[in-house]
Amino acid sequence: MDRLFRSRRSTVYSTKGIVSSTQPLANAAGTKILEKGGNAVDACIAVAAALAVTEPASTGIGGDCFALYYSAKEKKVFGLNGTGRSASKMSIDWLKKNHPQHIMPNLRFKSESVFKVTVPGAVAGWCDALGKWGSGKVTLADCLQPSIELSENGFPLSQCSADIWQGEVERLLQMNEKDENLKLFLPSEDWSAPKTGDVIINKPFAETLKKIAKGGKDGFYSGEIARSIVKELNKRGHPMTTQDFSNHTSTFVEPICYSFLDHKLWEIPPNGSGIVALLTLGLIDSLNRNGTIELKSMKHNSVEYLHLIIECLKISFRDSDQAVSDYEYFKKKFEADFHSDAEQLLSSKKYFDSRSSLFHPDHAITNKEMKEGVPNDMFKSDTVYFTATDSEGNACSFINSVYHGFGSCIIVPEHGFALHNRGGNFNLNPKSNNCLEGNKRPYHTIIPGMITTESTTNPAADEEELYATYGIMGGYNQPQAHVQVYLNMILFGMDPQEALDASRISLFAHPEHKKLSDRGEGSDGPSSNDITCVGVEDDLDPDVVEGH
Structure with a gap:
């Protein structure tokens, strides 16, 4: 249903920092971190993880991120590119030889192509931002704990998230088998989307977050999670390798x-x-x-x-x-x-x-x-955008996304999240700087x-x-x-x-x-x-x- 939004909000002021996102539960997660002594960056990582739970159609650990950080002490702006790259074996020639039906006449990918999936950069981006700009007063585990609790205990689905979710039912059904993995996202007996106010529980995702909380970047890029992603993609014909994952780096x-x-x-x-x-x-x-x-x-x-x-x-x-x-x-x-x-x-x-x-x-x-x-x-x-400031005057401007609704709609078995389709922003024109090539980031x-x-x-x-x-x-x-x-x-x-x-x-x-x-x-x-x-x-x- 279309709704006309007219704001009646007044501007919010604070001397101790502000956390702003699309989700009150995510804001609460960020505020908890500020209260523990964390700074704006720490708070943004907590918000990013909470949004991955509460708004999975828009964002998640299967996607990418960017961040800007303002240091009040140095009075300068710094940047982080937390986006992933294409598989090393991927190229236009490889696609032409092996899957030419995925190339459209306008030199773009076909709409639901598995080859749009690139290495997700979000988790590395979170860890690297925390390591370089974080306060040092809170850990990655501290930042992820509110999201783990939301996943394990459940949360009421918001209206906006429910609306987006409803629009992606057909794609979720198209891209996945009707099994327990899909049931996490289409929990009704008739495989329909959850509704506004429904309580959503995703215990497999809670376990995934616990692995990341314990292992950091390696917990995502060098272990069981990476192997599960690669296995699922390979099953669909994608040339992604575990080496592509272990080679991933963020860029300051x-x-x-x-x-x-x-x-x-x-x-x-x-x-x-x-x-x-x-x-x-x-x-x-x-x-x-x-x-x-x-x-x-x-x-x-x-x-x-x-x-x-x-x-x-x-x-x-x-x-x-x-x-x-x-x-x-x-x-x-x-x-x-x-x-x-x-x-x-x-x-x-x-x-x-x-x-x-x-x-x-x-x-x-x-x-x-x-x-x-x-x-x-x-x-x-x-996409989800969120930002935070702290009592010292630092600020972090952060954005995290899986691109289209639920990204590729490809669910990683037993891990409770979907992979993005950001590689769809490559073109397949070899004369373009933004053309598909191996180990490359898309527009x-x-x-x-x-x-x-x-x-x-x-x-x-x-x-x-x-x-x-x-x-x-x-x-x-x-x-x-x-x-x-x-x-x-x-x-x-x-x-x-x-x-x-x-x-x-x-x-x-x-x-x-x-x-x-x-x-x-x-x-x-x-x-x-x-x-x-x-x-x-x-x-x-x-x-x-x-x-x-």
């Missing part, structure tokens, strides 16, 4: 940023798509600087304002086809420094002025006519965000003051929402609750043109085919919608 990264309106928006560099938000701000900045628009005179969510946002996002998504890929992969294989290239791109007025020249205040850009614009040749749905839609200002006490020291830690869920909507919420707060002066509640637009690729005009480049995002659609929230002014 230097975040990228764009400075606009005296604030900086920070994002994880590619293979995450946060650069789309930064490119969009850069285009708006260029148009404002060159006098094409007068940003500060625009009214919030007016026709001209939304036209500006939509057109700049279209250009940014088009350029992300080149700019978003696995930078670490290319550095190891070709010694190519894509990270420096990305930083140069974000500081290039020439690039932004050139691309912003495509903007016209009176008509829309057509994707068919819009050419790629990144000057350097080297570039050629369901990622999940992105945590953070906003800072320059230090007022010591501006020469290259220090940052935290302004906001935030993120918005929803596939390709995420960088779009980052831009809109950023401007809501910085340009229009909204408080955090108002900025999140304000009506937004979201671009997506026309579904009927995916096979007709998909270029097979980059991701299958909003600018991937000839026609970009614009989704609007229900309470956006109808006159504005008609006016656009």
Whole structure:
């Protein structure tokens, strides 16, 4: 059933830290850790694990994660890429030879392909974030204990989680045998989804979490859990090996940023798509600087304002086809420094002025006519976001996902969780930087965000003051929402609750043109085919919608 959401929440304030997620039970888990003396990172790991229990259609240990960490002591922003890689034996040629039916004409995977499964990076990301940035006052076992208790004793299913769950029944039935493993997720006699308020118990998952609590990363990547995952995938024809699991590593990264309106928006560099938000701000900045628009005179969510946002996002998504890929992969294989290239791109007025020249205040850009614009040749749905701060002023912006509802919908026998299908964001075009290859990370839609200002006490020291830690869920909507919420707060002066509640637009690729005009480049995002659609929230002014 469709429900119109209208918030009546007021902004929450605290001097001892705040935990924010989609689930009160997960918030309680994070708060417990803060009360034990843990910091913002410790709290986020507890929240991540609790959401894996309470919202398994959206997240879990079968998925990936990213994190941004603001250190109040160092006054700097740090990043973690906790995403997994493809199987070492995987390639386009291997797929063509062994499973050509999984390759669609638009050079994407078929919808329910097992080969979309990559090594899950979430557990390593949790452990590595805890080890590098955690307080040291709580253990991994402490952080996982609330989730173990939720799994063993049961929890009442929330309305939002139940709605998502209901929508994935057909896929769960399609991808699994009707046995005790599937019964954990479809517990009714008629194999239907649980309903709002139903108490969910998943004791196999509790035992899985206990193994991770005891063994840490090795408990997931080098033991029984990894062997069970590989066995299930191999049974379905996937070339994943236990060596692929034992070789997995997280990557600590230097975040990228764009400075606009005296604030900086920070994002994880590619293979995450946060650069789309930064490119969009850069285009708006260029148009404002060159006098094409007068940003500060625009009214919030007016026709001209939304036209500006939509057109700049279209250009940014088009350029992300080149700019978003696995930078670490290319550095190891070709010694190519894509990270420096990305930083140069974000500081290039020439690039932004050139691309912003495509903007016209009176008509829309057509994707068919819009050419790629990144000057350097080297570039050629369901998720959970949560964040926490602590009494010392540290902040952690964290996102964890299995991609589509229950990811691949492939349940790991006797372990109580499903594997993600993030590899579906690879394309199968060998000319693309984001093409499928072995030991490679795909284009990622999940992105945590953070906003800072320059230090007022010591501006020469290259220090940052935290302004906001935030993120918005929803596939390709995420960088779009980052831009809109950023401007809501910085340009229009909204408080955090108002900025999140304000009506937004979201671009997506026309579904009927995916096979007709998909270029097979980059991701299958909003600018991937000839026609970009614009989704609007229900309470956006109808006159504005008609006016656009």
